[in-house]
Amino acid sequence: MTNERNIPLFNLQKQFDSLKPELESACLKALGSMKWLLGPETKEFEKEFAEIMGAKHCISCSSGASAIQIALMAAGIGKGDEVITTPFTFVATTTSITLTGADIVFADIEPETYNIDPKKIEEKITSKTKAILPVHLYGYPANMDGIMEVAKKHNLIVIEDCAQSHLSKYKGKTTGTIGLAGSFSFYPSKNLGACGDAGAIITDDDSLADKCSRIRHSGRSNKPYEYDYEGSTLRADEIQTAMLRVKLRHLKTWTEMRNNAAQMYNKYLKDISQIKTPKNCEDGSTQSFYVYTIFAEKRDELSKFLTENKIGNSIYYPKALYDQPIYKYMGLSSKDFPETDLACKSVLALPMYPEISEEEIKIIADVIKSFYG
Ligand SMILES: Cc1ncc(COP(=O)(O)O)c(C=O)c1O
Incomplete structure (x- = not known):
């Protein structure tokens, strides 16, 4: 193992280097x-x-957090309503709920x-549950x-948080197209x-799409300085959407490359009895491997050992949301x-x-093997 080795958790530099001329010219054009x-x-x-995801409408906005908030607001969720979600997620999932008043x-x-x-x-549903x-x-x-069965039975709205699942499929359908709406993050x-x-x-809902596009734009109606909905300044800016257009052309290929990397990890890690690799998807479902x-x-000792061996690693998430201050x-x-x-844990x-x-994946697997001895 050489001291120069450093395998980061993410590597944005490689992607940037390969797209630099295209990104620069798109940026200048915008x-x-x-x-x-x-x-x-x-x-x-x-x-x-919208086309690549198989949806009728896409409404860009300022972040993955605002996407959830806008979708909930457009679906009429607010004060007095309850939204059921997972405690094992990034905090933006839940702050976006409370920002609506729910x-x-x-x-x-x-x-x-x-x-x-x-x-x-189903155990958590009350008369106030809306989504x-x-x-x-x-x-x-x-x-x-x-989830859709429970939603249907209790007449609830489903908004999918797809911040980590671009192009993942559930039984052949792209995530984000199964509930009323899907929200995406384009964090770097x-x-x-x-x-x-x-x-x-x-x-796919015309009226929800129209409401989302107004809410992100200060709630404007079609008439100047008239407001139908309470909204805010939650638009995506033109330079970012220009960058995203360049990258979107590669999303399918990148997703396949991530999937191949995951298969290699599965292969090299399979004999280590102290760890479990991710569950395989079934029935036409696919995982897009954000991580x-x-x-x-x-786990904590392994994390420390990987860091000492200059291998990036991270815990998503070390603390459940109900444990957060x-x-x-x-x-x-x-x-x-x-x-x-x-x-x-x-x-x-x-x-x-x-x-x-x-080669990098093999090195990582070897370091993990050496940790468990
Ligand atoms: C599951 C989940 N939801 C929501 C978000 C919020 O996205 P953003 O950081 O773009 O606001 C993220 C991003 O980190 C996320 O991972």
Whole structure:
């Protein structure tokens, strides 16, 4: 093992180097257009993203967090309503709920997929429940048949948080197209990342799409200085959508490359009994591998060992949301969420980016083997 070796968790540099001339010229074109908000690049990006996702509409916005908030607001969720979601997600999933005025209700996850468990959702339904907000964590599609069945039975809206699942498929359907709407993040490290913040909502519902596009634009109606809805300044800017258009052309290939990398990890890690590799998708479902996450014995020690050996790694997520200081008021305990609690103590994300090589994956596997002896 050489000291110069350094395998990062994400590698944005490789992608940037390969696209530099295209990104620079797209950036200059967007700048020169003088249409820096909701201009031609944004309109084209929205068309192209909707098409690749198999949705009727795409409404770009300022971030993945605002995408969730806008979709919930457009669906009429607000004060007095409850939204059921997973406690094993990035905090933006839940802050986007409370920013609408609604309350968060947590339901535990399924063990191997780390996604919300439809059976646990049903236990949490009250007369105030209005929506379910599943997250396709790590790109692994949530159990949408189970979720949609509960939603249908109780007349609930489903908004899918697809911040980590660009182009993942659930039984042949792209995630984000199964519920009423799907929200996406284009945070730089995401499978489709802007050169800054951006996000989008996709939906087949004409009226929801119209409402989303107004809410992100200060709630404007078609008449100047008249407002139909309360909204805010939540647009994506033209330079970011121009960057995203360049990158979108590569998303399918990058997704395949991530998938190949995951298969290589599966191959090289399969004999290590102290870890579990990600569950395989079945029935026409596919995972787009935003991160490659293992379930590991002695997780914290392994993480430290990888870091000492200059191998990037991270824990998504070390602390469940009900344990976060902001949600202490809910008075929840890890005893009520045994699967989330176990996942927080055991998961570890290994380096994942389209360009990661077989050689790098083999090195990572060898370091993990040497850790367990
Ligand atoms: C599951 C999940 N939801 C929401 C978000 C929020 O996205 P953004 O950072 O673009 O606001 C993220 C991004 O990190 C995420 O991973």
